[in-house]
Amino acid sequence: MNVGVKICGLTEERGLDACLEYGADWIGLNFFAKSPRYVMPVRAAELARRTRGTCSVCVGLFVEPTDAEVTAVLDTVPLDVLQLYTSPERAAALARLSGKEIWLSCPVSSRADLPVQCGVQRLVIESRAPKDASRPGGNGLTLPWDVTAGWLAPAPWILAGGLTPENVGQAVRMSDAPAVDVASGVESAPGIKTPAAVKQFIERARSARIA
Numbered sequence: 001m002n003v004g005v006k007i008c009g010l011t012e013e014r015g016l017d018a019c020l021e022y023g024a025d026w027i028g029l030n031f032f033a034k035s036p037r038y039v040m041p042v043r044a045a046e047l048a049r050r051t052r053g054t055c056s057v058c059v060g061l062f063v064e065p066t067d068a069e070v071t072a073v074l075d076t077v078p079l080d081v082l083q084l085y086t087s088p089e090r091a092a093a094l095a096r097l098s099g100k101e102i103w104l105s106c107p108v109s110s111r112a113d114l115p116v117q118c119g120v121q122r123l124v125i126e127s128r129a130p131k132d133a134s135r136p137g138g139n140g141l142t143l144p145w146d147v148t149a150g151w152l153a154p155a156p157w158i159l160a161g162g163l164t165p166e167n168v169g170q171a172v173r174m175s176d177a178p179a180v181d182v183a184s185g186v187e188s189a190p191g192i193k194t195p196a197a198v199k200q201f202i203e204r205a206r207s208a209r210i211a
């Protein structure tokens, strides 16, 4: 099975064009205002429109958003999916409000954190941020990849946290992840993706199970 790839935290065309050229399945736009990868909705709309007519799907990332925040972004930006850092109950409410496909980020540090049921379309299994971190994701930290081996996932899922072109092959093999997500591991600075790293990351994720 082909490993899906999401590149998250795009802020500029050069990085985005590399993701489109090398066939990223999902493009992540970050609407958490405290993130160094935050994009204003008007700018995000320009980037999202660039993905139209390609095979890549646009994902908007939100941390504990209000209804008004989500509605305002959706009024401007043509998003296909909402990736949420919130509770399952709030995710269900935002699904009803938006009518969009919903992904839920799940902080994981051990097997006990893995969800056994789920009311969303996809789970993002991500390393738990340190208590003093200023944001719940995008911290470049890995989780123990073997925690998901043998897990009966209640929905499709994506492995995230600290992935790089160098470690993504081993991460896929150890975790058995059907898809992977990267932000900092393919950047020269927050939000600025390096085209060569994007290419290498996608190639290595895709060939991980063949190697």
Ligand SMILES: O=C(O)c1ccccc1NCC(=O)[C@H](O)[C@H](O)COP(=O)(O)O
Residues within 6 Å of the ligand: 008, 009, 028, 030, 032, 035, 036, 037, 061, 063, 085, 124, 126, 135, 136, 137, 138, 139, 140, 141, 160, 161, 162, 163, 181, 182, 183, 184, 185
């Ligand atoms: O990137 C951020 O600044 C961020 C802020 C708040 C919540 C989530 C955030 N990023 C999440 C992601 O970009 C992805 O889940 C990513 O794969 C994990 O990040 P990284 O460890 O940098 O690869």
